[in-house]
Structures are given as structure tokens and as C-alpha cells.
Amino acid sequence: xxxxxxxxxxxxxxxxxxxxxxxxxxxxxxxxxxxxxxxxxxxxxxxxxxxxxxxxxxxxxxxxxxxxxxxxxxxxxxxxxxxxxxxxxxxxxxxxxxxxxxxxxxxxxxxxxxxxxxxxxxxxxxxxxxxxxxxxxxxxxxxxxxxxxxxxxxxxxxxxxxxxxxxxxxxxxxxxxxxxxxxxxxxxxxxxxxxxxxxxxxxxxxxxxxxxxxxxxxxxxxxxxxxxxxxxxxxxxxxxxxxxxxxxxxxxxxxxxxxxxxxxxxxxxxxxxxxxxxx
Numbered sequence: 001x002x003x004x005x006x007x008x009x010x011x012x013x014x015x016x017x018x019x020x021x022x023x024x025x026x027x028x029x030x031x032x033x034x035x036x037x038x039x040x041x042x043x044x045x046x047x048x049x050x051x052x053x054x055x056x057x058x059x060x061x062x063x064x065x066x067x068x069x070x071x072x073x074x075x076x077x078x079x080x081x082x083x084x085x086x087x088x089x090x091x092x093x094x095x096x097x098x099x100x101x102x103x104x105x106x107x108x109x110x111x112x113x114x115x116x117x118x119x120x121x122x123x124x125x126x127x128x129x130x131x132x133x134x135x136x137x138x139x140x141x142x143x144x145x146x147x148x149x150x151x152x153x154x155x156x157x158x159x160x161x162x163x164x165x166x167x168x169x170x171x172x173x174x175x176x177x178x179x180x181x182x183x184x185x186x187x188x189x190x191x192x193x194x195x196x197x198x199x200x201x202x203x204x205x206x207x208x209x210x211x212x213x214x215x216x217x218x219x220x221x222x223x224x225x226x227x228x229x230x231x232x233x234x235x236x237x238x239x240x241x242x243x244x245x246x247x248x249x250x251x252x253x254x255x256x257x258x259x260x261x262x263x264x265x266x267x268x269x270x271x272x273x274x275x276x277x278x279x
Contacts, residue, residue: 005178009160010144024144028137029096033062036134043126043198049118057112057123064108065101066091072100076238076246098135098227099250102220105131125212128219129198132191135223139184150177150233157181167235179233186226194219210269217258224255 014022037058041051073095074081074088081088109127113120142148146165152158158175166173194215201211228251239246 005143005159005181006156006175007160009162010146012145025141026091028141028144032134032137033058035137036130039130039133040126043129043195046198046202047122047126049122049126053116053118054126057109057127060108060112061105061127065105066096068104069096069098069101072103073097075100079237097247099247099254102254119212121209121213121216125198125215128216129191129194132187132194132219132223136184136188136191139180139187142180143178148180148234148236150179150182151235153177170235176235177233179230182233183226183230186230187223190219190222190226193222207269210265213265214262217262220258221255221262224251224258227251228255 010024012023012025014024014027016022037055040054040058044051044054070088070091076097077095106124109124110120113123143159146161149159149161152170152173153175155175155177157178159178160174161176163171170176197211197215197218201208201215204211228248231245231248231251234245241249
């Protein structure tokens with residue numbers, strides 16, 4: 001695979017029919033979403049949740065999540081889009097920021113759970129492993145779009161980037177760190193961990209509620225850490241806060257908030273157990 005990445009220069013278009021083109025980015029995202037739905041439906045069965053509930057939730061998560069991911073990306077790249085407003089709708093050319101999808105997705109999930117009378121933490125715990133799996137697949141769309149790569153490298157797994165897609169300061173460099181691959185592999189490992197955590201949690205029925213919450217918060221913590229580290233490799237321009245890239249600031253905030261909720265929930269659960277024992 002490394003040799004393939006090093007020698008093959010990816011193209012954005014998968015196939016064209018006259019004036020109509022199918023882009024790798026859109027194709028890969030479609031596959032990622034389909035895999036996520038199938039994986040979520042499969043896991044939901046272990047919790048006696050009907051597949052119709054997951055499919056309905058997936059529809060709204062994808063719709064609102066894509067809108068949120070696009071709006072967040074536009075915010076990060078506003079210096080370009082303020083002069084190219086029509087390009088905001090061209091998501092097939094790339095440009096979805098996962099943080100926006102996560103934040104909008106949380107809102108959708110909470111509203112959906114309340115209307116369906118299903119526990120929000122349970123639904124979220126079913127969705128997040130599949131979300132991680134979809135992210136691992138979806139990152140390959142960035143590869144074909146030649147975007148979100150890292151610093152120049154002489155490593156054998158460096159990917160070739162066309163001159164038109166290189167920053168001016170790196171026009172003399174041809175090969176760059178495949179940050180999409182680093183993140184894809186890291187998130188895939190996280191997805192496996194989350195699925196294993198589910199089946200471990202199912203055996204501990206007394207702490208099932210806390211374990212489901214822990215799975216959701218673990219996803220937010222782990223992905224935030226992964227993203228924070230990946231931002232150190234990336235060279236795309238984003239808003240800065242002092243010496244830090246904005247996605248790093250947001251990732252740190254999400255990780256710390258999730259960790260605080262997890263610790264508070266564990267302490268609360270422990271106190272409740274002691275209280276029940278004393279009664």
C-alpha cells in the first residue's frame with residue numbers, strides 16, 4: 001500500500017459521462033455512510049432497538065450532519081468563500097469538517113431521542129462506533145482530492161501532490177505526509193476499541209447506563225486527541241489562536257469537557273451505589 005501511495009498520483013474524478021462526473025470524494029463518503037448505517041443497525045439489535053429507528057436517525061444525522069460539517073468548513077475557509085459564495089454548495093469538490101458534523105449531530109440526536117422516547121446515551125453509544133468506522137473510510141476522500149496532507153517528507157509512504165494543489169512555499173516539494181492515512185488508521189483502531197467496549201459493557205448489566213455513556217465520551221475524547229495530534233502535521237490554512245490552530249483549540253475543549261462529564265458520572269454512580277447499600 002505504501003508503494004502505491006508513493007507512486008500513484010490520485011485524481012478527483014472517478015468516472016465521467018459527458019459533462020457529468022462522479023467524484024471519488026462523493027463516492028467514498030456515500031460508501032462510508034452506508035457502512036455506518038449497516039453497522040449501527042447490526043449493533044442496535046443487541047439492544048432490542050428496531051432497525052427503522054436507526055435508519056430514521058441516520059437520515060437526519062446525515063442530512064443535518066453534512067450541513068453542519070459544510071458550514072463549519074466554510075467558517076474555517078471564509079477567506080476564500082467570502083469571494084466565492086457559489087462554491088459553498090459544491091461539497092462534491094471536498095470540504096466537510098468533522099467537528100461541525102459532530103456538533104450538529106449531537107443536537108439532532110438529542111431531539112430525535114426525546115421525540116422517539118429512546119435514551120439518548122444509548123442511541124449515541126450505538127452510533128459512535130459506526131461513526132468512527134465511517135470516518136476511517138471517509139478520510140480516503142481527502143486523498144483523492146489531494147487535500148489535508150502534511151509537511152513535505154522523503155518517507156517511502158509520502159504521497160505525491162500536484163503542483164496546483166501545493167502551497168506556494170512548498171512548490172519545490174513533491175511528496176507530503178499522508179495525514180489522511182494516519183488519521184484513518186487511528187480512527188479505525190478507535191472504532192474496533194469501541195465495538196469491543198460495547199460487548200464488555202453488555203456483560204456488566206449493573207453499570208450498563210454508565211458504560212454506554214463512557215463509550216460516547218470515550219469517542220469524543222479519543223477522536224479529539226487524534227485530531228489534536230493530526231493538526232500538528234497538517235499545513236492547510238485555518239484560523240489561529242495564538243500558536244494553536246483553531247481545530248486544536250476546539251478538540252482540546254471537547255476532550256476536556258467530555259473527560260469532566262465522564263469523571264462526574266463515575267463519581268455520581270459510585271455515590272449512588274454506596275447510598276443504596278446503606279439503605
